Amino acid sequence: MVESWSFSDTVESNFRPLVVIELAKGTKEETIEWLTKRIVDKKANGGAQLLIKPLVTENGAENIYLVGASHLRLLLGAETVGLVKECSDNSMRTFTYSSRKTFKHFADDNHNFLTMAECQYIIKHELENLRAKNEKMIPGYPQAKLYPGKSIVRRLLTSGILVQIFPLHDREELKKLSHSWYGRVKVGYQPLDDIRCYFGETIALYFGFLEYFTFALIPMAVIGIPYYVFAWEDYDKYVMFATFNLLWSTVILEVWKRICAILTYRWGTLLMKRQFEEPRPGFHGVLGINPVTGREEPVYSSIKRQLRIYLVSLPFVCLCLYFSLYVMMIYFDLEQWALDYHTENESNFSSLMLYVPSIIYAVVIEIMNRIYRYAAEFLTSWENHRLESSYQNHLILKVLVFNFLNCFASLFYIAFVLFDMKLLRQSLATLLITSQILNQFAESLLPYWLQKRYNRRMRKGMCSKKTDTDLSLVEQINVEKEMGTYLGTFDDYLELFLQFGYVSLFSCVYPLAAVFAVLNNITEIYSDALKMCRVYKRPFAEPTANIGVWQLAFETMSVISVVTNCILIGMSPQVDALFPDSKMDLVLTVALVEHLLLAIKFIMAFVIPDKPRDIQMKLAKLEFESLEALKQQQMKLAAESLKE
């Protein structure tokens, strides 16, 4: 069907499959023909000018296609997506085909100049930017309407003709990466640059943050241990610990920004220009003229969206929050009941029973979180946001608020309504440990086990005992296409965010929280790595310059924790004893200290520069050069114009 390669440098033999396209079974012949023609067609004719090849399997199924591209095509694609690479003089510059010789490691015959993840990202970008020209519908499917400029691939995905697109693993590379990453027990940093080469910047940045955050928690954990070991309860020691924690959490968040800038500068994404954002696949509306692009595309009134947000989503979220509080009150009734039971018939069983309500509550919280998550996704999708980023922000906000309340409401209640510090400590420990174990299980071990079982069955079916790297391409694709899809770093960051809450909100009550967090994160690195390498399909690389809205979320949490810690310290009997005459003085002192701490936090955040000095210099140098170039150009023009 697709045999006429139109490129001099591409013969069938050096076709390297990069991306897999799976069509629905029984897709019409005319659709396949049209799609492959559009994919291989020349740029000038509105095609993507890529290579495509059907995968011929033993049972003759023809619904899987492999996409690749010539080396030259990939280099031009790198320019289109605005890739930033290192030059021979160690500076980072936006790659252009005409200046290709100035880049480090570039050679016309070096096909490793672009990493495989970059090549796959380029192909994904090209495929998604394959747009309808005059087609009014997808050939063969009259109900799947198109309009000029609509992304064909997105339309195929929403109409179900295209089942999935995913990048292929590179078994060889993956084996090397997983060996250096989690294959051996070692003390040291993760191979972040290798992770970035294989999985892209978003995922590498998550692992970078996870690692950094774990290291940053170590001082808290180390200082926290003696409080537990020696059962210190002195006022001044607790104040010291809390103050250290509060300032430390500001410092680590500010320093992260600097480290993030160093990493993303090295990876080139700090300098990468933002691309114009196309509407997200699920966006729908009446065909109209978009005032920004001037193109005919679906438009949806912003007022309607606002109404949906404020009249439906907001009340729904509030209702969920209320429900969550209601469940919490039931938990406290249960807790009381268990306590009564324990005091009536004291036994080993009854003292075990004491922990049951907390465990049940932790499980219920996890379940509620998951159900709410679906509702939030549905609602946010129904709000019909035009841009993926706006969709993501609304979703994250909804999920964050609910998760925050769900996880911490009971602790707030115990601390500031019941004033029961012992119960607080116990609940905190139970919640923290239960949720960590549940998460690790649900997130990595369970899928890993399922995947392993499936693989075993697959292999049995194939009657072969090959190791992973020996699999033929057909077998590899058959294994990979059934793997789960990694849905992005959202859940991973959320887990860290809630953990940060457990550690910092009540740090002065339970100094051991940081120890558990550190222990959890060390295993988390391994289980997340395992998840990425073995459980899920390879995800497309996604360039990013920072952790986005999560920076804000962590900073907000750190502000809230100043308030809670100050109140907790103010409520402790030791501090109480310092102001025997006047509770007023106590409260005023606490309020004063709180405001001072907040002021110091804001000043520190203001004074610590977000980028290290050398990165600032490098950015300034680049800006200077581009301004100079512009000036030179203008001066030349001016000189010519003024010559009469």
Place this chain on the structure above:
Amino acid sequence: MVESWSFSDTVESNFRPLVVIELAKGTKEETIEWLTKRIVDKKANGGAQLLIKPLVTENGAENIYLVGASHLRLLLGAETVGLVKECSDNSMRTFTYSSRKTFKHFADDNHNFLTMAECQYIIKHELENLRAKNEKMIPGYPQAKLYPGKSIVRRLLTSGILVQIFPLHDREELKKLSHSWYGRVKVGYQPLDDIRCYFGETIALYFGFLEYFTFALIPMAVIGIPYYVFAWEDYDKYVMFATFNLLWSTVILEVWKRICAILTYRWGTLLMKRQFEEPRPGFHGVLGINPVTGREEPVYSSIKRQLRIYLVSLPFVCLCLYFSLYVMMIYFDLEQWALDYHTENESNFSSLMLYVPSIIYAVVIEIMNRIYRYAAEFLTSWENHRLESSYQNHLILKVLVFNFLNCFASLFYIAFVLFDMKLLRQSLATLLITSQILNQFAESLLPYWLQKRYNRRMRKGMCSKKTDTDLSLVEQINVEKEMGTYLGTFDDYLELFLQFGYVSLFSCVYPLAAVFAVLNNITEIYSDALKMCRVYKRPFAEPTANIGVWQLAFETMSVISVVTNCILIGMSPQVDALFPDSKMDLVLTVALVEHLLLAIKFIMAFVIPDKPRDIQMKLAKLEFESLEALKQQQMKLAAESLKE
């Protein structure tokens, strides 16, 4: 000396003087010759390609030169400085000479396409960017060293050879502007667009802010009046007023950002690209290689600067703050003495005496502010900042902190140490009114009177009774060069900032403050307008997209005022009476309300978009277009490359 005009479109007759250069008396002939040659020399030879003409006065003094430029030269200069103008399709675009025909009101013979202020700004930019080539020193002045790339004009200024450069007033335009601005008593907006055309964006934006701020204060003033008239002292009414004030101040600051975006979009500065910042004139250091520009220029170690800041400036500022507090304590002793005197021998004189300490203190504060200002300028200059913006930020920070303490420390002391609300109200009134009167006097009326007296003497000297518009060019320049130099909007903003403090910090104690602020601001608009038009030399236009650091300063003030107002309300006897049993509950309630208000403020600031929707759309459209253009270019290149 400069007779050979090298431009076809420039004959002596249509030379329009725009900028005046005053050299020191007795400047060497060779220096003048070199300077004028550099100014008229072609761009290709490193000149500015401007026109220059000596001003021939009756007494034959030859130290004043007029600078102009051909129309074509100005258009090319507009492209160099990145001016943004309105296109025929009402969109704003960066002006380029090649696309000149697409701009509104452009015609090759329309010499009003660029406003006079824009032309002057372009000339200033060209003069300042006249850089040394091979000159090692200024010819004739071996001690005035130069190095390649150093701005010649800045070197001439620092070495005192060049006394001043200033743009000429346009008497005709100025008369029209001042008539529509303050010439007649009318109710209505200021002619902001005309002000912008004549004085540039920075000054127009200040007057825009002043006007907006005055309007924004009116609701506060209106609500405040009945509190004074009916002497309301009810708890709930005060709480209402304070809450309204706090939320209102957040709203007005957020809305200002939107209005500012509307104004600067219309003026083109919102879209203007930032130019690369050259070192400020006063910057000095050892000649070295600048790592950013790669040029040989003075470098100064950042560590040395940090040491100067933290080891000298910071302690000095703290010392000044301490001294200011010390003076405040003396004031309170005086106050006590006056009170004692009044109670001992009660008379009209003694009750007048009660006001004396406050008035003295207000005057002392003003004097201290001014002295400190000189010290701050000296110190910041000594810190040797490379960039003007960094110098300005450090100066503003120093001055703001001191002014804040100086103006408000006594009020804080009265409110939160003496707990004397009556004294607080009285001090607030005295301070506010005294400082307003002093400011208006020192800032506008005094210079105006001095200027008027000088003008009268000048005219007498010239034995003529012409009105301003009839003055000959020579006379006009002689008048203008003796006028004071407007030192920027710093003092004007500072005054508004302190006024905002008086109005918002203690709003629940003295609701009338807003009324005085409104009244002051109405006269302030007139006196500032008078100052700009009649007292000072015309300043160079300075493009700007926002009010910069002042937005942050006002927002910080509004956060502080939440804290102070909550405390004040909590301290009022009416609120006290609501919690007869427990002071604890009172304090806790106040703290809770304060935190809630702060949270609402932050959420409001987050939710209200900084730019109105239509401006966002216009910006998105421009971005889309430039990305599209880039893509087209890349696609063309790709198509060519792939054709083999």
